[in-house]
Structures are given as C-alpha cells and as structure tokens.
Amino acid sequence: MVKPVSLDMGSPCTHSPVSRRRGPALEKAIFDATLCELSDVGYTGLTMEGVASRAQTGKAALYRRWSNKDDLIVDALDAELRSKVDAQPDTGAVRDDILELMRAMAAFLASPAGSAMHTIMNECVHQRVPVEPESPELMIKRRVIEPRRQMLFEALRRGVQRGEVRPDAVSERVVEVGPALVFSSYIAHGGPVQDAELVAIVDEVLVPLVRA
Amino acid sequence: MVKPVSLDMGSPCTHSPVSRRRGPALEKAIFDATLCELSDVGYTGLTMEGVASRAQTGKAALYRRWSNKDDLIVDALDAELRSKVDAQPDTGAVRDDILELMRAMAAFLASPAGSAMHTIMNECVHQRVPVEPESPELMIKRRVIEPRRQMLFEALRRGVQRGEVRPDAVSERVVEVGPALVFSSYIAHGGPVQDAELVAIVDEVLVPLVRA
Numbered sequence: 001m002v003k004p005v006s007l008d009m010g011s012p013c014t015h016s017p018v019s020r021r022r023g024p025a026l027e028k029a030i031f032d033a034t035l036c037e038l039s040d041v042g043y044t045g046l047t048m049e050g051v052a053s054r055a056q057t058g059k060a061a062l063y064r065r066w067s068n069k070d071d072l073i074v075d076a077l078d079a080e081l082r083s084k085v086d087a088q089p090d091t092g093a094v095r096d097d098i099l100e101l102m103r104a105m106a107a108f109l110a111s112p113a114g115s116a117m118h119t120i121m122n123e124c125v126h127q128r129v130p131v132e133p134e135s136p137e138l139m140i141k142r143r144v145i146e147p148r149r150q151m152l153f154e155a156l157r158r159g160v161q162r163g164e165v166r167p168d169a170v171s172e173r174v175v176e177v178g179p180a181l182v183f184s185s186y187i188a189h190g191g192p193v194q195d196a197e198l199v200a201i202v203d204e205v206l207v208p209l210v211r212a
Numbered sequence: 213m214v215k216p217v218s219l220d221m222g223s224p225c226t227h228s229p230v231s232r233r234r235g236p237a238l239e240k241a242i243f244d245a246t247l248c249e250l251s252d253v254g255y256t257g258l259t260m261e262g263v264a265s266r267a268q269t270g271k272a273a274l275y276r277r278w279s280n281k282d283d284l285i286v287d288a289l290d291a292e293l294r295s296k297v298d299a300q301p302d303t304g305a306v307r308d309d310i311l312e313l314m315r316a317m318a319a320f321l322a323s324p325a326g327s328a329m330h331t332i333m334n335e336c337v338h339q340r341v342p343v344e345p346e347s348p349e350l351m352i353k354r355r356v357i358e359p360r361r362q363m364l365f366e367a368l369r370r371g372v373q374r375g376e377v378r379p380d381a382v383s384e385r386v387v388e389v390g391p392a393l394v395f396s397s398y399i400a401h402g403g404p405v406q407d408a409e410l411v412a413i414v415d416e417v418l419v420p421l422v423r424a
Binding site for chain 1: 253254256257330333334381383385386388389391392393395396399412413416417420421
C-alpha cells in the first residue's frame with residue numbers, strides 16, 4: 001500500500017552556506033541545484049551559470065564534467081530517478097492496484113524531479129528542442145512515463161484475468177486516462193494532488209471505464 | 213458539424229516591414245505580438261520591450277495604454293477570444309456532440325491563443341503569480357475552460373434525457389476526461405491533435421465511460 005506522500009518541496013531549493021565539497025557531495029549539490037533551477041526558471045531559462053551559482057560552486061566545476069546543460073539535466077534526472085523505482089502493485093483488486101499507481105504518480109509529480117519533468121515536457125511543446133538519444137525529454141519518456149504506463153497495462157491485464165475488467169479496456173487510450181486526469185488536477189490546482197481527488201478519479205472514472 | 217481546422221501557426225508570428233500604423237491596426241499588431249511572445253519566450257520571459265520590438269513599435273505606444281504586462285496579456289487574449297465563440301453542438305447524438313466539442317478544443321489548442329493559454333497555465337503552476345481578478349490565468353479559466361466544461365455537461369445532460377447516458381456520468385470528473393486526454397495528446401506529440409486521435413478518444417474512452 002503506497003501512502004500519500006507529504007513532501008517538503010521547499011527544502012532542497014533553499015540556500016545555506018556550504019563548506020568546500022567534492023565528489024558525491026558536490027555532485028548531489030549540483031544535481032539538486034539543477035532540478036531547482038528547472039522548477040524556478042524553466043528549461044529555456046536554465047544556464048550552467050545559474051546552476052553553479054545555486055550550488056555555490058564555480059562554472060569550471062560543472063564544465064569539467066558536463067559540456068552542456070542537456071547532459072547535466074539528463075544526469076541529474078537519472079540520479080533522482082534511481083532512487084524512485086516503483087514496484088508493480090499487486091493487491092488482488094484492479095481498483096486498489098490502479099489507486100496505488102495514481103498515488104505514486106501524484107507523489108512523483110510533487111517531487112523536484114516531477115516538477116522538473118513537467119517543465120521540460122511543457123517547454124518542449126513550443127520550443128521543441130531536437131530530440132536526441134540523450135535528450136532530457138526522451139529520457140523522461142523512457143524512464144518515467146513508459147514504465148508507469150506498462151504497470152497500468154499490467155494491472156488491467158490482471159484485472160481481465162480475474163474477470164474484473166472488460167478485455168477491450170486494455171488499450172493505449174484507456175491507460176492514458178488516469179495519468180491525464182492526475183496531471184490535469186495538478187495543473188488546475190497548482191500543486192500536489194490531494195488523496196481524496198485520487199480516490200475520486202479512480203472510483204468515479206477509472207473503475208466505471210474498465211469494469212467488465 | 214465542426215471540421216478539423218488546419219492552422220498555419222507560423223504566419224502571425226513572422227516579421228515583415230511595416231508602415232506607420234495607428235488605432236485598430238496597431239492594436240492588432242500588438243495583440244498578435246503578445247500572443248507570439250507568450251508562445252516563444254513564455255509568460256515569465258515576456259516583456260513590454262519584447263512585445264514592442266516584435267510589433268515593430270515603441271515601448272511608449274504600449275505604456276500609453278497598458279501599465280503592465282498582465283493588463284496587456286488580458287486584453288490580447290480578450291480580443292482573440294471574442295472571435296472564437298463556439299456554439300453548443302446539437303447533433304441529436306451524445307457521441308457526435310462530444311466529438312464536436314473535442315474538435316473545437318483541439319483547434320483552439322492549435323491556435324496562437326491556445327498556445328498562449330497553455331504557456332500561462334503551465335508557468336503558473338510553478339511560479340504562481342498572485343491570482344487577481346484580472347489575471348491572465350483567471351481570465352482563461354473563466355472565458356475558455358469553464359464555458360467549454362459547461363457545454364460538455366449540457367451534452368451529457370441531453371444524452372441522459374435521450375437515454376444514451378447513465379445519469380451518474382454527469383459529473384465533474386467525467387467531464388474532465390475528454391479535455392485531459394486531448395491536452396495530454398497535445399503535450400505528448402508536441403503539436404495539433406490529429407482528427408483520428410480525437411475520434412479514438414471519443415469512441416474508445418468517452419462513449420464507453422458515459423453510456424447507459
């Protein structure tokens with residue numbers, strides 16, 4: 001059972017005096033600063049200078065390792081996502097499996113990585129950067145969106161086996177409904193999606209949509 | 213029957229030499245420039261200077277009428293929205309009514325005003341500007357989102373009267389599904405939503421979700 005997560009979103013983005021760091025500590029400070037900059041100034045506005053300043057380090061420290069901002073963003077997201085591997089829920093009921101997946105998605109959206117993801121995906125609509133194999137946009141699709149879609153598919157397939165779900169509900173567009181509604185609620189209310197809203201999305205929309 | 217709209221999105225955002233304009237012609241140039249700037253540099257990046265430069269006029273011409281960018285954006289959106297009043301569809305079948313509404317939404321999203329709206333709503337999630345009575349964000353909610361939601365409600369209510377729609381499908385969250393999926397497709401593909409996609413959203417998701 002995934003519990004609703006209460007996130008203190010401000011904390012990683014606050015400045016505090018730092019002593020000299022190196023190795024993993026410096027890297028973590030740079031990654032945190034990258035995600036915070038994405039949230040605050042967006043993908044277009046993000047610069048190596050801005051990240052260095054927020055991480056309280058020099059530009060040289062960044063350029064020693066990353067030749068441009070895309071490489072840096074990809075590594076920062078990668079590090080953040082490694083710590084967030086969700087497991088396939090298996091409660092025995094499609095309703096509860098789906099609810100767990102929606103809760104995990106809402107918690108992710110409320111995290112610095114989720115906020116960064118939102119920024120990147122939205123700016124790419126208008127100012128579509130060339131999508132290269134290692135672009136932040138493609139990485140998000142591969143590492144965040146696609147695995148979660150597959151878990152929803154699997155939850156529905158198990159529901160079909162149990163006779164809870166109509167077989168033709170196992171489709172691309174049906175799978176998209178839950179994430180689209182959670183995202184829509186996140187945009188409309190401008191912040192973390194409340195648990196009562198997630199429950200309502202599941203019980204008023206998703207269960208009626210898929211039930212046999 | 214609303215036909216899928218083919219929009220030349222580039223045209224209003226191109227520069228061409230202009231002679232001296234005044235009154236409505238100048239105003240239109242300024243409004244077009246405002247929407248284009250929103251698309252290109254975002255809400256945060258938009259400045260009075262940037263709009264003036266794109267409209268090929270002076271800053272003084274802008275400040276004579278608008279004291280800040282929010283006032284300008286509100287007026288630009290207002291002018292654009294006046295020309296886009298959709299009527300309540302009434303085909304006699306809930307499926308076709310909903311499809312028309314989805315097509316109107318997709319056409320709006322593909323227009324300069326839709327692109328501007330998307331930019332404002334998304335940036336407001338992270339950099340939430342104070343929502344004042346005349347804020348661009350509130351105007352979009354009142355003038356764009358809410359009227360369209362009401363038309364979807366009305367289409368469903370008529371469907372209930374005809375026995376096509378289950379009465380408890382006339383709910384806030386069910387009404388949100390179509391717009392959320394169209395928006396999600398717009399983000400995922402980074403451009404206008406194809407008509408085949410709209411038809412599939414209606415036939416694979418919305419009709420199964422609401423049918424009696």
